[in-house]
Amino acid sequence: MSSSQILKLARKLELTAEQERDFLDAMQAGNRSRSALVITPKAPEGYRPPLPAKDTPQEWGHSSILALPSGEAETKPGSLPDYECGYYYPLDLSSVWETAPLAHLPFRPERCLDMCAAPGGKSILAQTRVSPQEHVSNEVNPKRLGILRHNLLRCGFTNLYTQRLRPDQWAELAPGCFDLILADAPCSGQSLLAKGIPNPGCFNSSVTGGNAKRQRGILLAALRCLAPGGFLLYTTCTYAPEENERNVLYLLKRHPDLHTITVPELEHFRSSLTQEACYRLMPFHGAGAGGFTCLLRKEGGHPLPLSLPDELKAWPIHAMNC
Numbered sequence: 263m264s265s266s267q268i269l270k271l272a273r274k275l276e277l278t279a280e281q282e283r284d285f286l287d288a289m290q291a292g293n294r295s296r297s298a299l300v301i302t303p304k305a306p307e308g309y310r311p312p313l314p315a316k317d318t319p320q321e322w323g324h325s326s327i328l329a330l331p332s333g334e335a336e337t338k339p340g341s342l343p344d345y346e347c348g349y350y351y352p353l354d355l356s357s358v359w360e361t362a363p364l365a366h367l368p369f370r371p372e373r374c375l376d377m378c379a380a381p382g383g384k385s386i387l388a389q390t391r392v393s394p395q396e397h398v399s400n401e402v403n404p405k406r407l408g409i410l411r412h413n414l415l416r417c418g419f420t421n422l423y424t425q426r427l428r429p430d431q432w433a434e435l436a437p438g439c440f441d442l443i444l445a446d447a448p449c450s451g452q453s454l455l456a457k458g459i460p461n462p463g464c465f466n467s468s469v470t471g472g473n474a475k476r477q478r479g480i481l482l483a484a485l486r487c488l489a490p491g492g493f494l495l496y497t498t499c500t501y502a503p504e505e506n507e508r509n510v511l512y513l514l515k516r517h518p519d520l521h522t523i524t525v526p527e528l529e530h531f532r533s534s535l536t537q538e539a540c541y542r543l544m545p546f547h548g549a550g551a552g553g554f555t556c557l558l559r560k561e562g563g564h565p566l567p568l569s570l571p572d573e574l575k576a577w578p579i580h581a582m583n584c
């Protein structure tokens with residue numbers, strides 16, 4: 263990764279000179295990872311993990327989600343017995359930030375589809391934040407599906423189903439069946455660099471362009487599964503505008519019945535690249551390596567999702583052996 267590639271991206275993102283310096287520093291130092299712990303249904307009442315965890319920011323955090331201090335933790339959350347017991351699920355604080363718009367749903371979702379679910383962070387965050395009545399966590403990659411199921415079961419999220427369908431299959435088999443869809447799409451993962459994880463090629467236009475195309479396919483399929491009045495949360499862990507704002511604009515152009523939802527508590531993070539309500543977290547915000555989030559709603563009143571064919575609920579988590 264060369265500094266000229268990072269600076270080129272910084273210019274595209276219209277960063278100030280100070281932000282540009284911090285961005286370059288974060289990408290080269292690779293030390294901006296920040297963990298959070300989601301306290302799960304398995305944890306005893308009033309549980310506090312044996313780690314220096316603090317409350318997440320009130321504006322966009324949650325009472326069941328704790329933040330660890332920045333920098334290298336002495337104890338890895340995944341190395342403790344409480345982790346094996348499933349009392350908490352560790353993830354990057356950026357993921358918590360990305361799901362903050364869910365606080366703006368005007369109803370408890372009747373049925374949620376997490377289209378790209380493994381290893382399970384966003385499903386667990388959606389369960390924690392809005393507790394959908396029915397929830398399907400989908401993952402196309404068989405190996406990752408196993409990890410997803412293991413994580414959900416370990417943490418005691420048993421009132422949901424898993425599936426392994428491609429987005430186009432979902433669009434075919436379950437049109438209009440969901441009032442909440444999470445599309446945490448595979449992306450070029452530029453923020454991995456700010457965590458110190460090598461990601462060669464993540465700035466190449468062929469990589470970001472290829473990801474943008476795949477994301478558009480996933481998003482269009484997701485929209486077919488969405489009931490009128492339902493919500494789509496689009497998130498990535500990359501900075502490239504073509505995978506973020508430009509995909510949102512693409513959707514809005516193709517679907518005039520769609521609009522973005524303003525999230526007042528994220529206004530500080532509002533993208534300057536569009537008038538639409540798109541939000542980007544950067545490493546200099548101090549809440550992890552970074553990400554992108556946008557909540558969209560399909561026109562309509564209170565959503566009435568169509569019923570989900572039983573065969574799509576073939577793999578309930580509660581039927582698994584631990």
Ligand SMILES: C[S@@+](CC[C@H](N)C(=O)[O-])C[C@H]1O[C@@H](n2cnc3c(N)ncnc32)[C@H](O)[C@@H]1O
Pocket residue numbers: 357377378379380381382383384385401402403406428429446447448449476480
């Ligand atoms: C960013 S990860 C999801 C992370 C997850 N939401 C979480 O919070 O733990 C993207 C996921 O999409 C899956 N994926 C890859 N290609 C896909 C495709 N064409 N359609 C749907 N999902 C895909 C990957 O296997 C990967 O598990």
